[in-house]
Amino acid sequence: MEIAGLKKPLISLLPLMMFLCYTIMSLKFLSEYLVPDIGLYIGIAIIPYVCRIEAGNLSLRFLLPALLFTLLAFFIPAKSTLFFTLVFTILLLFESFLGKVSLNFFFVLALLSPLFKFFSDTLSFPLRIWLSNTVAETITMAGIAARSAGNIITIEGYDFYIDQACAGLNMLNISLLISLFILSYHQKKNSSTLSFFSLLTLLTVTFLFNIISNFFRIMMIVIFKIMPETIVHDLVGICSLIIYVILPLIMLSGSFVQRFGKIQQKEKRHSQKTKYCLKQPALHVLFFGMVIFLFINSGKKNQSNQASNNLSLKGYQKTNLENNVVKFENKKALIYLKPTPFYAPEHNPMICWTGSGYEFQLIKKEIINGTEIYTGTLVKGKDKIYASWWFDNGKMKTINQFRWRWSAAKGSQIFYLVNVNTSKIEDLKRITATLLPSPFAGNL
Numbered sequence: 001m002e003i004a005g006l007k008k009p010l011i012s013l014l015p016l017m018m019f020l021c022y023t024i025m026s027l028k029f030l031s032e033y034l035v036p037d038i039g040l041y042i043g044i045a046i047i048p049y050v051c052r053i054e055a056g057n058l059s060l061r062f063l064l065p066a067l068l069f070t071l072l073a074f075f076i077p078a079k080s081t082l083f084f085t086l087v088f089t090i091l092l093l094f095e096s097f098l099g100k101v102s103l104n105f106f107f108v109l110a111l112l113s114p115l116f117k118f119f120s121d122t123l124s125f126p127l128r129i130w131l132s133n134t135v136a137e138t139i140t141m142a143g144i145a146a147r148s149a150g151n152i153i154t155i156e157g158y159d160f161y162i163d164q165a166c167a168g169l170n171m172l173n174i175s176l177l178i179s180l181f182i183l184s185y186h187q188k189k190n191s192s193t194l195s196f197f198s199l200l201t202l203l204t205v206t207f208l209f210n211i212i213s214n215f216f217r218i219m220m221i222v223i224f225k226i227m228p229e230t231i232v233h234d235l236v237g238i239c240s241l242i243i244y245v246i247l248p249l250i251m252l253s254g255s256f257v258q259r260f261g262k263i264q265q266k267e268k269r270h271s272q273k274t275k276y277c278l279k280q281p282a283l284h285v286l287f288f289g290m291v292i293f294l295f296i297n298s299g300k301k302n303q304s305n306q307a308s309n310n311l312s313l314k315g316y317q318k319t320n321l322e323n324n325v326v327k328f329e330n331k332k333a334l335i336y337l338k339p340t341p342f343y344a345p346e347h348n349p350m351i352c353w354t355g356s357g358y359e360f361q362l363i364k365k366e367i368i369n370g371t372e373i374y375t376g377t378l379v380k381g382k383d384k385i386y387a388s389w390w391f392d393n394g395k396m397k398t399i400n401q402f403r404w405r406w407s408a409a410k411g412s413q414i415f416y417l418v419n420v421n422t423s424k425i426e427d428l429k430r431i432t433a434t435l436l437p438s439p440f441a442g443n444l
Contacts, residue, residue: 150364
């Protein structure tokens, strides 16, 4: 009888012990995973406001996502899959024992993930090109001669580089976080909740507002010739964000919540059978064990890639770097080959070189030897680097994100990001032209 009496308190302590372990794992993992920027600080600041708990309203709605991302983490050992595995298993545990958590909280966590930054960075390049071209065409239609070449707009002898900051996509996550904050206010005011798809719809609208904001921001900067790194340049950006994003969201959110929000239900009473199913310890112990296994394995270094080791390039000195990256170098060029799984972020020059203090001033698409590639010019003080890059698996050469990722996911040969860097533009074109037929000895 005494043993049976002890069993119930031990089971009741199980979720608490799991929460503590999850918390310790999350703190260690997130300190290495999250990027400390203004978006992170804003997200952390609004979490207490957007996170609401329907105490006693137990749920298993995160069971399927937790199972899906746990399986994905086994087959796709990336930090992002482990991040979402932690998120969904913790939410599943919390909602099984305490009550439902507002979906706004989940979206905040998703926006803070570097996975979102990866997608926004990937999207920023074609969007910058489109914005540059659209602004130039609009100004020309208004009677002022303007032309665009890649991410450069030329007007009356002035060149304006539409860099990532000017495109404003680095403000996208801040715009979306503000949108969630405003929605949370109206949800609390109306004692209602929004469904997953309703929240996703308004976040999509926020994204469109962000594009409109950046269109008018770039228009103002170009027409009035506002130079970068000035107070006026920053003020134009802030005013555009307020006028074209925040104010429309304030006007739209109230009626949107009234129209699509559902009145928050009072605490639901569950039958003993339902409670037993929700609080079944074996389910959570299973997830807990799998997360522990994934967490331990995430610290192990990947085995070296034999295909990378076999690669060579005549006339270049080869160096094997971390993460199976191969560097080829001579007096004319510096070439990087970076193996890129279909699920991984692409470490293109816009990410890697800018992290070293370089600024992209010109980015465009070019066709060399019948293959479309990216080219760009990087500047750091007096240093200037001319770069080209594309994705290559020996058979397919492309810059189309969907095409190479889909091919890689179907099991084709591993893709490499090929990045050529030179100090002279003529060397870039010549060396790129010789590399496109894949002259690497070994298996690319």
